[in-house]
Amino acid sequence: MSSLIHVVEDDRDHRLALCDLIEAAGYRAEPFAGGSEALAASSRPDLILTDLRMPGMDGQALLEAARDRDPDCPVVMISGHGDLAQAVQAMRAGAEDFLEKPYDGMHLLSVIERSLRSRAARAEIGRLQDRIARRDEGGLLGQSAAMSALRARIAAIGPTDLDVVITGETGTGKELVARALHEASARAAGPFIAVNCAALPESLFEIEIFGHVAGAFPGAQDKPGKLEAASGGTLMLDEVEAMPAAIQPKLLRALQERMVERLGENRLRPLDLRIIATSKADLRPLTLDGSFRADLFYRLAGTEITVEPLRALGDDIVLLFSHYAGLAAARYGREVPQLPYTLKQRLLRRPWPGNVRELKAVAERFALGLDIPEEAATPITEPESLAERVAAFEAREIRLALERCRGNTERAAKALGIARRTLNDKISRYGIRV
Known part of the structure; x- marks a missing residue:
């Protein structure tokens, strides 16, 4: 109806x-x-x-x-x-x-x-609140074109068995995307094993990934590596760009043959798993300077997903902020605070270098009655004069038009009823990211 x-x-x-x-x-x-x-x-x-x-x-x-x-x-x-x-x-x-x-x-x-649409989005938060609170999947909520496209791509790729490379800035929710891919696959009932390539010491990397047998070194007992532990499920290689160079050819061989040889053993064990690699940096340039093997990249990148930064999500910023503030308020037995108009405008104009991780921390402080620290925020003078209020309103309408037109300035200019050149001038004047 x-x-x-x-x-x-x-x-x-x-x-x-x-x-x-x-x-x-x-x-x-x-x-x-x-x-x-x-x-x-x-x-x-x-x-x-x-x-x-x-x-x-x-x-x-x-x-x-x-x-x-x-x-x-x-x-x-x-x-x-x-x-x-x-x-x-x-x-x-x-x-x-x-x-x-x-x-x-x-x-x-x-x-x-x-x-x-905003009301529907808030209703979605309510429906998913319990599940999100248990699994912290708030980063996949949103009504923006970017989030809709991301969910559509997950729905398309998830049921396949393709290996995936997920690229995005820190704090954008790459692990949430990886878990969503796992849950959308036929491997959902299997294990989801995550390995942080940046946190694992190089001396232990081979043992952790490939495993070892009894007697491989003094005191060693039989122990499967992460590749075997993920059998029947998904192995996520987090921050794969930090993987030691000496390990890369060994991992490449295991993935090509879908077989693993434990340390100290001379037989191959079959692997049945999907690999999802996440990276903060575009791996292609790294293959050119030799810091990441090109053949390993193409083996991992059966397909690719790019996760947009928070600053590109428009009104989803307020939606996510409200969600995390509500969770924090419930956790600490506080009333859910109302977001004043001026705070919403500050949230939309903030660059969020830490993305959703940063937003969550700020929302929790807000829910506890603590102000947003000025040193962590972009200095913003709230519009007081009529001209400033009109400019803020105009900038918001331009952002929304660009969002609806998926960044197409020609279509956005027509929707706003202004010349494309005028729109480009305003985009430059207001510092709007297309």
Whole structure:
């Protein structure tokens, strides 16, 4: 069933026009002349679209009452000329967005679509909360094009038996992707064994990977290596770029033949496993300078997955922040804190060099009532003047348009109704990453 939108507007002609526009877009609209009528309705909306200035209960009071009744119901404000200060106050009180009259109908529909999508994303967090809390898979949540494409690629590659190389910055959730691939495969019931190639001393690497037999060295007993331990399942080679050069040809032979020879033994043991290698660096340039064997790379890279950094995920940043703050609040017996509008803007503009790992730590501090440390944040002066607020709003709309158009500036310019050259100038002015 299509989403239900409560339209609260005291001007009858405007109210009916809004309902016609909303229903033409495929939603259900229910009109109300005032806030009190909307609150008394038996139906429960998926979104409330309300004028700010109305006789009796105004939009601000309706916002507060609606959030008390259903904190997850998005409220979009429509403000008249001169009401901008009040609209900003409403945003800080929890309104999803606001539009200033006169507004463009297509822009209104895009705001409604985005708000409903955000609500659906929050509902997804609720449905998956227990599973994510147990397995910490929050990094795969999100509604952005990048996260949708990543989940689609996992769904396509997971059921195959191809070896995979996953590349991404530190903290982007490469291990979560590896585990998701394992769970999507026919090997899901088998073991998932992870080896950190950077943390394992070179002197122990061969023993840990290939195993040994009794008598191989003083005090040695029979012990299978990680390759054998992962038989029937998946072996993840984390930070594979740090693998010692002397081990690389031995691993290559084992993977080519799918056979392993334990240290101190002269017989081969069969291997039945899938290899998933993760790397912080692109392995191709490393094959050119000889620091990583090209033949091993091509053996590992049956296919490849690139995990986007957090700064490229747009509104998913706020979604993930809310998720981790909620987990921390539940863990420490605190109330789930509300995210003010200004904090959301800071989160979206922060570069997040530590990616999801950094975001999780910041969210936990926020849930405990600790402020985000200024030394860890990009210095940001919150917009105070009208020009600054308009610029912040414009930059956000451009980011959203680019997200919807998957970075295609020509399509984004058409969607925004501006020339492509003008869009490129604004992208440069606001420092937006395409």
